[in-house]
Amino acid sequence: MDRRLNIVVRTLRLIARSPNIRFSLSSAIVIVLISTALLSVNLIGTSYHYETGDIAQADIRVPRDIEYVNEHETAIERQREAESAPLVFDRDASVLRLKLYIVGELIRNASETIRQYPPAGPDLSFQVNALKARLPKYIQFNDAVLAELLKYNDYNKLKKIMARILIYVYDDPQMGVLDKPYGNPLKINNINATVRTINTPEAVDEISRSLGSILSIEQVKRNINGICSSIAPNLPKGILQGVTNIIGITLEPNLTFNLEETRRRINETRMKVTPVKGKLKKGQTIVREGDTITPDILKNILVYNKQTASINISYIFGIFLVQILFIVIFGYFLIQFNRLFLPDRKSTIIIFTLIVIFMVYAFFISRIETLTIPKLTFALLLPVSYATMIVSILYNRYLSIMVGIFIVFFTTLIGGGYASTSIMAFSAALVGVFVVEDVEKRTDLLRGGLIIGLINVILAYCMALIQEIPVVNIDFVKIMGIALASGIINSILVLGLLPLYENLFGITTKFKLLELSDLNADIFKEMLMTAPGTYNHSMIVSTIAEAACKEIRANHLLARVGANYHDIGKIADAGMYIENRVTDPRAKLFSPKEYARLIISHVIKGVEMAEANGLPDSVIDFIREHHGQTTMTFFYHQSLESADSRGHDGVQKSDFQYLGPKPHCKETAIVMLADSAEAAARSLQNPSYEKLEGLVRKIVYNKLNDGELEFSDLSMTELSLIQDTFLSLLKGIFHTRIEYPEEFDLKKLEKKRIKNNGTD
DSSP states (O other): OHHHHHHHHHHHHHHHHOHHHHHHHHHHHHHHHHHHHHHHHTTOOOOOOOOTTOBOSSOEEOSSOEEEEOHHHHHHHHHHHHHHSOEEEEEEHHHHHHHHHHHHHHHHHHHHHHHHSOOSSSOOHHHHHHHHHHSOTTSOOOHHHHHHHHHOSOHHHHHHHHHHHHHHHHHSTTOOOBSSOOOOTTOOOOOEEEEEEESOSSOOOEEEEEGGGOOBHHHHHHHHHHHHHHHOTTSOHHHHHHHHHHHHHHOOOOEEEOHHHHHHHHHHHHHHSOOOEEEEOTTOEEEOTTOBOOHHHHHHHHHHHHHHHHIIIIIHHHHHHHHHHHHHHHHHHHHHTHHHHOOSHHHHHHHHHHHHHHHHHHHHHHTOTTOSSHHHHTGGGSOHHHHHHHHHHHSOHHHHHHHHHHHHHHHHHHTTSOHHHHHHHHHHHHHHHHTTTTOOSTTHHHHHHHHHHHHHHHHHHHHHHHTTOOOSSHHHHHHHHHHHHHHHHHHHHHHHHHHHHHHHHTOOOHHHHHHHTOTTSHHHHHHHHHOHHHHHHHHHHHHHHHHHHHHTTSOHHHHHHHHHHTTGGGSTTGGGSGGGOOOOTHHHHSOHHHHHHHHHHHHHHHHHHHHHTTOOHHHHHHHHHSSTTOBOHHHHHHHHHHHHHHTOOOOOGGGGBOOOOOOOSHHHHHHHHHHHHHHHHHTOSSOOHHHHHHHHHHHHHHHHHTTTTTTSOOOHHHHHHHHHHHHHHHHHHSOOOOOOOOHHHHHHHHHHHHHHHHHO
16 A cells, blocks of 8 residues: 555656646646537537426427437336246255264164174064164154164165165255245246255255245155155065154255345346337427427436436536546556657647647537438548647657547547447548558658548448448448548648648658758758768768667657768868868867867857758757767877876866767667767777677767766667667678789789790
8 A cells, every 4th residue: 555655656746846747737637628518518408397288388309319218118127037037045965964974873873783782583672772872862763763773684775775865855956855835035926946055065056946846844744755665665664664754754954045145146137137228319309399298208308308417417527537537547658658758848739739629620510410421421521530640740659549549539429429430530540640650751641641531431331331321322422522532631631731830839750851861951062072071970870870770669760860960060170070081280289178179069060050050959959969978088088198297187077078968869879879889980990790899889888887878768678789780780881801902913923824824
């Protein structure tokens, strides 16, 4: 209990500390309130109060389909089922065990008495008294019965016969001894019974019987002579009478009527009965103005009033609780995967406005009464696919699925709760999530819209067949047209409104990234001409970073674009960087500290160039974070050596550190690792697989040990996959090559070969 309380407390503290989570949950609550209000508006009706024989003052029409329970028919059906539920009787297995024990003791003592006191003549008075003395007080019979028993000389046979009789009387499926005649205490006309065995180590079994076959103890006593005679017809008359007397004297009930269990089963049977339902169809006229109120009309009016009165309480409260459950589930995922579901405040605003606009639009569409077959067409008139497509493109499929679930829920309820509406909306939402997964160009969205439209057509046709709606008429042809047009229109909406989201909220979509990845951009042309080494380095980093992101299912396109731009700040001082061959005369004049500060400044210059070129923040983050807060050890080391030789210590490590920040996501962290790995691999002499492997692992370990990856969310498993990917690509890029011979050496060998051939 304490552990669960601690978890709740920690969760509440996390919510209190995170403004983004608080804002998101507050927005979700507002959405729930708006949704509940819109879903409730059409369900508030007028109650009518009439008596039989009154005159209707106005037409009463059913505003929506109303299903209700026909209490009278349901009660009749439940009574019928209750009367078929079997009456429960318990068979006590311990009674038979006791009787078998008594018979065993009686036979054993009789046998021992005869063996100890053999009779000298026909008089057995002494043996009878001796036997009575040996028997326990609870096993006592009259002298005549005991005398007949002592006369029989095959006691083993007699014991088996008596055991067979007892087993038949107490344990035969069609026998048993009821304590008293069944008096029908539940007043149910039922002749079906079930007998279950209790007080047995074995599994409880039940046997179906008719009530008439269950005999009371008086009835069994009257039949005991016949039972004994049928089981042991060859016993001598005297001993048979003795056995009959013993069985009759010891007879006691082993069956009892279980009133509570019978009542429980009857109630259970009643509850299993499906209530008999009636239905008032939408648009049905219950009564017209001026008509007389008949009992049947009054019954329908009472049903109408009951539904109208309960809506304000049960229905509204029910849909409110369902949506609160959505918030709880959404809140759990939001807290656990905050960056995945709602990475920033802008995402909350976008989702909030998208859902609210959708709900308001759906509300007004639901009030149109001229829809052709509304069960099929309602969901097709809503931008369900648009909502999930736009969220999937702007953010990710997981958030899109969450939004889609709520939209399907709202669409189903606002559309009347029809199963076909729910299925059509669910299909549109789900297909909208995944149809944009492999889209590379904006115009490809039209292809996705066509796919959605075709799926809508197929699904509408299937729903029509299921609901037995005629498909060979002009109305259904219109539905097919609406279904196809729905998908295409949704994709056109996405195509038209996507740039608005990108520019208004500054969101970087895959289409924006594809546009930014164009290497024919002026900035890349300038880099190629001014800093070719940096250009080549950026392309290699881009390649290996993209491959690593694909391996761990990160945003590989973002990583590729970010890597392309991460070193654009080096263009301004290209001649100062080793990859471009140092040609700037300042390189020989600068102290280690000055040189380090210039190199560090390429991050700031890169950010300024990115902002001047209108790059989005998600790409600028790669420029800011690709060095994190690492130290330039080469210049720091030079500076320390110089300080030692001069005999004074004025070196500050912070002068040689990048300003950061550290990578805050997987993609920027991977570019940081790729940047370091590529630069270090380029410096290797005769790079071999072993050298590259050690180099990559050392770089990853150092970054991890220095805390550069603490905000990146990279797991150790992902880091292992990244290392393997880096190693695989670097091995191909920096492999050793064979040394080709010079042209002069080839000609020299050819002349020598010709000379040798001439000599031969």
